Amino acid sequence: MKLLEYQAKQQFAKAGITIPAGRLARTAEEAEAAARELGRVAVKAQVPVGGRGKAGGIAVVDTPEQARAEAGRILAMDIKGYPVRSVWCETGLDVAHELYCGVTLDRDRRRMVLMLSGAGGMDIEQVAETRPEMIAKLWPDPFRGPQAYEIRQLAFTALRAVPALADRTGRLASALVPLVQTLYRLAVSLDAVTCEINPLVITASGDLVAADGKLEVDENAEYRHRDLAAELAVDALGDDGASGDDPFEVEAKRRGLTYVHLDGDVGCIGNGAGLVMNTLDLVKAAGGEPANFLDIGGGARADVVRNALDMVLSDPKVRGVFINIFGGITRGDEVARGIIQARDELGITKPLVVRMTGTREEEGRELLREAGIVPGVSAVDAARQIVELTRQGE
Amino acid sequence: MSILIDRSTRVVVQGITGREGSFHTEQMQAYGTNVVAGVVPGRGGATHLGVPVFDTVSDAVVATGADCAFIIVPPPFAADAIMEAAAASVPLAVCVTEGVPVHDMIRARAVIDASSTRLVGPNCPGLLTAGECKVGFIPNHVARPGKVGVVARSGTLTYEVIQGLSQAGHGQTTAVGIGGDPVLGLTFTDVLDLFREDDATRAVVMVGEIGGSDEEAAAELIAAGYPKPVVAFISGRTAPPGKRMGHAGAIISGNTGTAQSKIDALTAAGAVIGDTIEDVVRLVGERVGAPSGR
Structure with missing residues (x-):
C-alpha cells in the first residue's frame, strides 16, 4: 500500500513533523x-x-x-x-540546504535501517550508488528503537561530510534527534516498509521541514490499518472509480488473486510463487511471452481456479493459457473441476494446456481427459505446447 | 544421517486444533513424525489427534520433552508463537504461516538471534528427512531416502526438485524449504553449513529465486571452499524489475536481486546451474553417480 505524497505528509504532520x-x-x-x-x-x-x-x-x-x-x-x-x-x-520554502532522512527494510540485516544524508534531494539514489559514504546508516534494535546518542552519532557522521553545514552541525544533530525518533516510531506504528523524507529541508531560518515524502505500508500488515486503507482508497478514487494502478491488477486484487500483469500473450496460472515464476521462465524459454503472473496459492478450490481463468482471459491480448499445478496442499481433482467448470460456463475457446502432478494427480488427469483436455506431465513440454498453440494463425 | 530432524525428533504443534493445523498434523503422523504434543491457549488438558494439548509451549516441553515446534497459526499470532517457542528453548521452530507482517518478523528474528532456537520460515513448506520425519507440508509421497540435500526458497519448487530427483533414483537426506519472506530464520548459508557437516549428504541442490542477496551470500560461502557439489536453480529469470512476484521477497529492486546476478555469482563460486528442473536432476546424477536401487 503506497501512499501519495500528500497522504504521507498528512501522516508526518499528525506525528508532529513540520510540513509546508x-x-x-x-x-x-x-x-x-x-x-x-x-x-x-x-x-x-x-x-x-x-x-x-x-x-x-x-x-x-x-x-x-x-x-x-x-x-x-x-x-x-x-x-x-x-x-x-x-x-x-x-x-x-526558503531552502538553505536539503537533507535525506528515511527508514526502510534492510533484508540483508533482517532489520529496519535508518538512513541520513547531507546530500538530500532528487539524486539521492545516484548518491547511494556513487558516493555511499555520504549516507550514514543505523540499524536500531527493534525493541528499544533508536536512542538519542545513536541518532546524534548518525547525524554527526552524515553532516560532517558536508562542509557547508560545518557551522551548525551541533545544533542540527540535536534537532534531528526528536525528528528521527518520530519518523522511526511512525514507520513502526504504520508497519511501513519505507518511510522517508526527501528532501528534509533546512530553511533559511534554521527549521527542519519535510518537503516531500514517501510512505509504503507492508501489505501483510494491512489488517492492522483498515481505517487508513479505507481512507486512502477513497482518496485514490477518481470520478470513474479507478485508481492509478494497472486496471487488470486492480481487478485481480478485488477478486482476491495474486496477479501481476505483463506484456505478452500467454496466460500463466500455477500454485505457488516460485512455481509460477518458473512457469513464466519456461514459456519465455520456449519462445513465448507471458501475459501475466497468477498464483492461485496453496489449497485452492475449484471456484478459485475458475476465478483465476476468468481473470487471465479478461486480458484481450491473451491467446491461450498454461496452467501449471504441482499439488501439495492443492488437489489435482479440485483444480481439474475448476478448469472444466470455467471452460464450460465461460465458453472458453482459446487453447488451454494443463500440466498436472502431485496430490490427486491421477483423479485430476482423468477428469481432464474425460472433458477433452489433454493433461501434460512435463512442465517443459507443456510450455512448448502452449507456445506452439498460441503462435498458430500468426 | 540427516540435518535438523530425524526419527527421534519430538514435535509440538502450535495451533494443532485449527483446520490446517489438524490436517497437517495428521499428514505428519501418517509420514511417521513423532508428534508428542499440541499447544492451544485455553485448551490445555484436552487431547487432539491422540496427543495431549497444553496451554503453553513451556508446559508442553516440560511434560513431553518436545524438541521441535511446528507453528501453524494465523499471521497475527505467528511472531508471538515463534518467540514463545524460543522462550521455551525449543531447539528448532518451523513456522509455515504465510503473510506475517515484516515488523513482527524483525522482532521475532531478534529474539531468535538471542536464543538457542533455530527458526525455519515463516511462509515456507517446512522440512522433511526422507523416510523418517517431516515437519510442515511437503507432500508425503514425493521423497525417498538417499544422499542429496535440498534447500529451497519456494515451496512448490521444493516438491518439483524432490520429485524429479526421486523419479531419477536420486534419493534425499533432508529437504528444507526456507521460505520466501524478506525476514526469515535459516538462510541458504545456514543450511549449506549444516549439510557440510552431514556425512550422508553427498551433494546439495539449492533452489533460489529473484530478490534479496541470500543466493549471493551462499555463493560467497561456496567460493570459500565447500566440500560437496552444489547444483543450483534460480526461478524468476524473466521477471520484470519492480513487480513483486507473489513472495514478499521476490522482487527485483534496482540492479540487485536479479536472476542473472545470482546465476553469475553462483557460477563464479563453482556451483553448477540447471536451467530447468530436469537439468538439475541430470546434473545431480552426474555428480552423485548411478541411482541407488529402487
Whole structure:
C-alpha cells in the first residue's frame, strides 16, 4: 500500500513533523482557490511513482490564474501510466540546504535501517550508488528503537561530510534527534516498509521541514490499518472509480488473486510463487511471452481456479493459457473441476494446456481427459505446447 | 544421517486444533513424525489427534520433552508463537504461516538471534528427512531416502526438485524449504553449513529465486571452499524489475536481486546451474553417480 505524497505528509504532520502549508485540489478551480489562499505555490501531481518533476508534473506559480492553468495542464497528464487525479498545492520554502532522512527494510540485516544524508534531494539514489559514504546508516534494535546518542552519532557522521553545514552541525544533530525518533516510531506504528523524507529541508531560518515524502505500508500488515486503507482508497478514487494502478491488477486484487500483469500473450496460472515464476521462465524459454503472473496459492478450490481463468482471459491480448499445478496442499481433482467448470460456463475457446502432478494427480488427469483436455506431465513440454498453440494463425 | 530432524525428533504443534493445523498434523503422523504434543491457549488438558494439548509451549516441553515446534497459526499470532517457542528453548521452530507482517518478523528474528532456537520460515513448506520425519507440508509421497540435500526458497519448487530427483533414483537426506519472506530464520548459508557437516549428504541442490542477496551470500560461502557439489536453480529469470512476484521477497529492486546476478555469482563460486528442473536432476546424477536401487 503506497501512499501519495500528500497522504504521507498528512501522516508526518499528525506525528508532529513540520510540513509546508498546502491544499489538495482535484480540479483547476480548487487549485486556483488554494493559490489565492496560500500565495506563491508549487502545484504537484499526486501519483505513486517517482520522476514526476522531470516529467513536467510540478509547476511553481505566482498567481491564482497561473495555478488554475498549470493545474489544468497537470490534471490532464498521465505520468508513467498513472493518470493524475489530484494536485497538491504547497507554499514554497526558503531552502538553505536539503537533507535525506528515511527508514526502510534492510533484508540483508533482517532489520529496519535508518538512513541520513547531507546530500538530500532528487539524486539521492545516484548518491547511494556513487558516493555511499555520504549516507550514514543505523540499524536500531527493534525493541528499544533508536536512542538519542545513536541518532546524534548518525547525524554527526552524515553532516560532517558536508562542509557547508560545518557551522551548525551541533545544533542540527540535536534537532534531528526528536525528528528521527518520530519518523522511526511512525514507520513502526504504520508497519511501513519505507518511510522517508526527501528532501528534509533546512530553511533559511534554521527549521527542519519535510518537503516531500514517501510512505509504503507492508501489505501483510494491512489488517492492522483498515481505517487508513479505507481512507486512502477513497482518496485514490477518481470520478470513474479507478485508481492509478494497472486496471487488470486492480481487478485481480478485488477478486482476491495474486496477479501481476505483463506484456505478452500467454496466460500463466500455477500454485505457488516460485512455481509460477518458473512457469513464466519456461514459456519465455520456449519462445513465448507471458501475459501475466497468477498464483492461485496453496489449497485452492475449484471456484478459485475458475476465478483465476476468468481473470487471465479478461486480458484481450491473451491467446491461450498454461496452467501449471504441482499439488501439495492443492488437489489435482479440485483444480481439474475448476478448469472444466470455467471452460464450460465461460465458453472458453482459446487453447488451454494443463500440466498436472502431485496430490490427486491421477483423479485430476482423468477428469481432464474425460472433458477433452489433454493433461501434460512435463512442465517443459507443456510450455512448448502452449507456445506452439498460441503462435498458430500468426 | 540427516540435518535438523530425524526419527527421534519430538514435535509440538502450535495451533494443532485449527483446520490446517489438524490436517497437517495428521499428514505428519501418517509420514511417521513423532508428534508428542499440541499447544492451544485455553485448551490445555484436552487431547487432539491422540496427543495431549497444553496451554503453553513451556508446559508442553516440560511434560513431553518436545524438541521441535511446528507453528501453524494465523499471521497475527505467528511472531508471538515463534518467540514463545524460543522462550521455551525449543531447539528448532518451523513456522509455515504465510503473510506475517515484516515488523513482527524483525522482532521475532531478534529474539531468535538471542536464543538457542533455530527458526525455519515463516511462509515456507517446512522440512522433511526422507523416510523418517517431516515437519510442515511437503507432500508425503514425493521423497525417498538417499544422499542429496535440498534447500529451497519456494515451496512448490521444493516438491518439483524432490520429485524429479526421486523419479531419477536420486534419493534425499533432508529437504528444507526456507521460505520466501524478506525476514526469515535459516538462510541458504545456514543450511549449506549444516549439510557440510552431514556425512550422508553427498551433494546439495539449492533452489533460489529473484530478490534479496541470500543466493549471493551462499555463493560467497561456496567460493570459500565447500566440500560437496552444489547444483543450483534460480526461478524468476524473466521477471520484470519492480513487480513483486507473489513472495514478499521476490522482487527485483534496482540492479540487485536479479536472476542473472545470482546465476553469475553462483557460477563464479563453482556451483553448477540447471536451467530447468530436469537439468538439475541430470546434473545431480552426474555428480552423485548411478541411482541407488529402487
